Amino acid sequence: MRIRFWGVRGTIPTPGSETIKYGGNTSCVEITTADKQLIIIDAGSGIRHLGKELVKNSQGRITGSILISHTHWDHIQGFPFFAPVFGRTNRFVVVGKKRVGKQLEETMAGQFIEPYLPFSYNSLPADLIVKEVKDGETLIIGDDTRVTVADLNHPGGCLGFRIESNGVVFVYCSDVSHYDDGFDQSLLQLAQGADLLVHDSHFGSLEERKQFNEYGHSSWIEAVQAAIEAHVGCLALFHYSPDLSDEELDKILVKAREIFPQTILSREGMEIELPLNHHSLPE
Numbered sequence: 471m472r473i474r475f476w477g478v479r480g481t482i483p484t485p486g487s488e489t490i491k492y493g494g495n496t497s498c499v500e501i502t503t504a505d506k507q508l509i510i511i512d513a514g515s516g517i518r519h520l521g522k523e524l525v526k527n528s529q530g531r532i533t534g535s536i537l538i539s540h541t542h543w544d545h546i547q548g549f550p551f552f553a554p555v556f557g558r559t560n561r562f563v564v565v566g567k568k569r570v571g572k573q574l575e576e577t578m579a580g581q582f583i584e585p586y587l588p589f590s591y592n593s594l595p596a597d598l599i600v601k602e603v604k605d606g607e608t609l610i611i612g613d614d615t616r617v618t619v620a621d622l623n624h625p626g627g628c629l630g631f632r633i634e635s636n637g638v639v640f641v642y643c644s645d646v647s648h649y650d651d652g653f654d655q656s657l658l659q660l661a662q663g664a665d666l667l668v669h670d671s672h673f674g675s676l677e678e679r680k681q682f683n684e685y686g687h688s689s690w691i692e693a694v695q696a697a698i699e700a701h702v703g704c705l706a707l708f709h710y711s712p713d714l715s716d717e718e719l720d721k722i723l724v725k726a727r728e729i730f731p732q733t734i735l736s737r738e739g740m741e742i743e744l745p746l747n748h749h750s751l752p753e
């Protein structure tokens with residue numbers, strides 16, 4: 471299974487001189503399974519570059535699944551700029567959840583409308599199938615890829631995804647908050663024994679997380695503790711606050727590795743092949 475990060479930032483795209491190393495685009499991760507299935511998780515601003523790359527390398531139609539953790543803007547704002555949706559022969563299954571009583575398709579389509587954008591969702595040439603899922607559901611993609619979803623603790627909810635294929639396990643939990651007196655048990659269960667866990671690491675300190683608890687995010691130290699508790703092979707910190715600079719992230723990595731040496735910082739452009747070779751962590 472190959473993982474590629476296209477956007478690792480939370481909340482809002484954050485370009486600039488302080489975010490060059492890890493990147494300023496919002497959430498988007500590409501997964502290619504052993505049987506060559508394309509799975510995209512989240513459609514933050516990072517999906518624009520991925521779309522260009524897919525079009526450039528395609529020999530005909532592009533097909534895949536797009537898993538939407540939740541419809542907060544930083545997870546869907548890139549979708550109208552995902553070039554493959556403008557290709558008539560392309561086909562995507564968009565998977566996610568209803569929110570505030572609105573169907574997923576209605577929320578996704580709600581971005582493509584005046585006064586926000588000059589074209590409509592219904593005018594998109596690609597074949598888009600929207601599938602709503604429930605907590606605990608498992609989908610089968612391709613020959614043998616199992617995608618299990620779980621509701622995580624985040625305002626209005628956020629789906630975590632456990633992707634199992636060809637004996638390897640990748641888990642994505644982008645927006646989640648633990649509790650002062652314990653972990654989000656759904657996350658621990660979902661992440662159990664994963665080869666790689668991508669975990670919310672929005673805040674640079676636990677104090678900050680407690681101060682802004684209502685935002686529903688984690689500090690890096692909680693990500694580390696959850697990774698240890700869930701016995702994962704490797705932890706990738708993810709969904710950094712727009713206020714965290716490259717320099718601050720470098721410092722966080724040093725501190726995180728003192729507690730859990732198998733920690734990495736997700737970074738735009740980073741590629742990881744699973745299963746990992748534990749003698750050399752991805753840089």
Ligand SMILES: [Zn+2]
Pocket residue numbers: 480481542544545644645709
């Ligand atoms: Zn987010």
Ligand SMILES: [Zn+2]
Pocket residue numbers: 540542624628645
């Ligand atoms: Zn969110």
